[in-house]
Amino acid sequence: MELARVDFAFATRQGAVAVLTDFSLRVPPGEFVSLIGPSGCGKSTVFRLIAGLLCPTGGRVSVGGAPVAGPRGQVSLMPQQDLLLPWRTVLENAVLFLEVQGLPRREARDRAREMVGLFGLAGFEGAYPAQLSGGMRQRVAFMRTALSGKPVLLLDEPFGALDALTRMEMHQWLMEVLARLGTTVLFITHDVEEAVLLSDRVVVMGARGSGLAAERQIDLPRPRGRRLISSPEFVRHKAQLFDLLFAEKEAAL
Amino acid sequence: MKNGWLRWCGQNLLVLLALAFLAIVWEQGVRIFEIKRYLLPAPTAVFRALIESRAFLATHSWATIKTMLMGFGIATGLGILLALGMLLSPLLARLMQPLIVVSQTLPTVITAPMLLIWVGFSLQTKVIATVLNAFFPIVVSLYDGLRSPDRSQVEMLQAAGATPWQIFVKLRLPASTPMLFSGLKVASTASVTGAMVGEWIVGKDGLGYYVRSMAGQLETADVFAGVLLVSLIGVLFYLVITGLERLAMPWYFVNKQTESGGY
Numbered sequence: 218m219e220l221a222r223v224d225f226a227f228a229t230r231q232g233a234v235a236v237l238t239d240f241s242l243r244v245p246p247g248e249f250v251s252l253i254g255p256s257g258c259g260k261s262t263v264f265r266l267i268a269g270l271l272c273p274t275g276g277r278v279s280v281g282g283a284p285v286a287g288p289r290g291q292v293s294l295m296p297q298q299d300l301l302l303p304w305r306t307v308l309e310n311a312v313l314f315l316e317v318q319g320l321p322r323r324e325a326r327d328r329a330r331e332m333v334g335l336f337g338l339a340g341f342e343g344a345y346p347a348q349l350s351g352g353m354r355q356r357v358a359f360m361r362t363a364l365s366g367k368p369v370l371l372l373d374e375p376f377g378a379l380d381a382l383t384r385m386e387m388h389q390w391l392m393e394v395l396a397r398l399g400t401t402v403l404f405i406t407h408d409v410e411e412a413v414l415l416s417d418r419v420v421v422m423g424a425r426g427s428g429l430a431a432e433r434q435i436d437l438p439r440p441r442g443r444r445l446i447s448s449p450e451f452v453r454h455k456a457q458l459f460d461l462l463f464a465e466k467e468a469a470l
Numbered sequence: 471m472k473n474g475w476l477r478w479c480g481q482n483l484l485v486l487l488a489l490a491f492l493a494i495v496w497e498q499g500v501r502i503f504e505i506k507r508y509l510l511p512a513p514t515a516v517f518r519a520l521i522e523s524r525a526f527l528a529t530h531s532w533a534t535i536k537t538m539l540m541g542f543g544i545a546t547g548l549g550i551l552l553a554l555g556m557l558l559s560p561l562l563a564r565l566m567q568p569l570i571v572v573s574q575t576l577p578t579v580i581t582a583p584m585l586l587i588w589v590g591f592s593l594q595t596k597v598i599a600t601v602l603n604a605f606f607p608i609v610v611s612l613y614d615g616l617r618s619p620d621r622s623q624v625e626m627l628q629a630a631g632a633t634p635w636q637i638f639v640k641l642r643l644p645a646s647t648p649m650l651f652s653g654l655k656v657a658s659t660a661s662v663t664g665a666m667v668g669e670w671i672v673g674k675d676g677l678g679y680y681v682r683s684m685a686g687q688l689e690t691a692d693v694f695a696g697v698l699l700v701s702l703i704g705v706l707f708y709l710v711i712t713g714l715e716r717l718a719m720p721w722y723f724v725n726k727q728t729e730s731g732g733y
Binding site: 300 | 625645
């Protein structure tokens, strides 16, 4: 998946407002990359460009070698809110994207049933979203995203609304699932610790208008347990990312 | 759960007792103060009228039910078509919205005489009066319901490669059902009113006609009997729609329970 020298600007009454300028990012298959940056730096715009919901004003966006032209479902997006459909049960929500792809209902459900255990939802197949806790709802949303079988997953602050404890559980769980699925993930977050824990690489985006600022390889060994958070290497990664982040923020002022 | 049951019984027992008390006061009041039959009949007199005129009342009730169901059915069909059309074409929505609202500011009692002139003393006039009364809540609620999904939900499906038709079937349509049923419930009682107005004006059959002619003869007990049946039909029809609502969207009531009940 690649963004090559991408520009993007919104047209407003006062003229064009640049959101991304000369932004480049390459994510090889199987890598987990986090995007962090100050609010309004265009993280969500990057996602929308990759998903084909927006068209770049300059540069090239491609997934799997082919340029992105419109929302043709080449990637799978998990939005900030779980956006589960309240009239569908857990299983029915999980197969939504498969149905959209035209897979027969029976086959889609069979495929989902096999995966229910991996996503920690066994026994809840027939429950409605309103009957689930926040963490479970996010798991259903992630299952829906992962089940679509797309090689690239875009996760937009998926754990932002969860409490700290549930969030930590979800991190461990997400890493286990991804180790099994082997998909490429692009992850948006405001949480530096979360980014370091989950990622192979963390990209710090510049403030509005500027492109890629800095990035950092996270060469911590996997599997990464809860304890890792307090290890010296982990803290060093975190501190350096904070420095980069605040340097960006000050540069913007 | 058990507690809730007991409370439910208690509340309804209270309502029944209150009604019985009201009936007794009414009955005794009419006797003690010797109120004239044509001014206020006693409950027993109304009951007698119900029994004695049962053949008449049955025919007229049936006529009312027919008018009401036909009007409600046509209003539903028309309302759904119009709401879908307005969703597909913003131009149609802009054109129709003022017309729909204006049609509602005119009470059916005012428009029905025009229908008499155009359509005549017939079943059609009664049905049209019912449709005019019932279609508004259906159009408005369905149109709003179809537009209720927000941008993020639509984008999620678009990103998954959904066609506009899939977004309509998998998102807009199911999202609109709670609001559609709210509209249908309002329309169910509005269609009773519409049928009454139609019968009142056409004056051939139906409970609306029956009540009017009995009032003309000062047979007040029969008027009360007719009114009682009208409200019974209205309530039953409303309950039928409520039952359909529960069948059509069980998820909605599951969700409600968990939100208020604290599972």
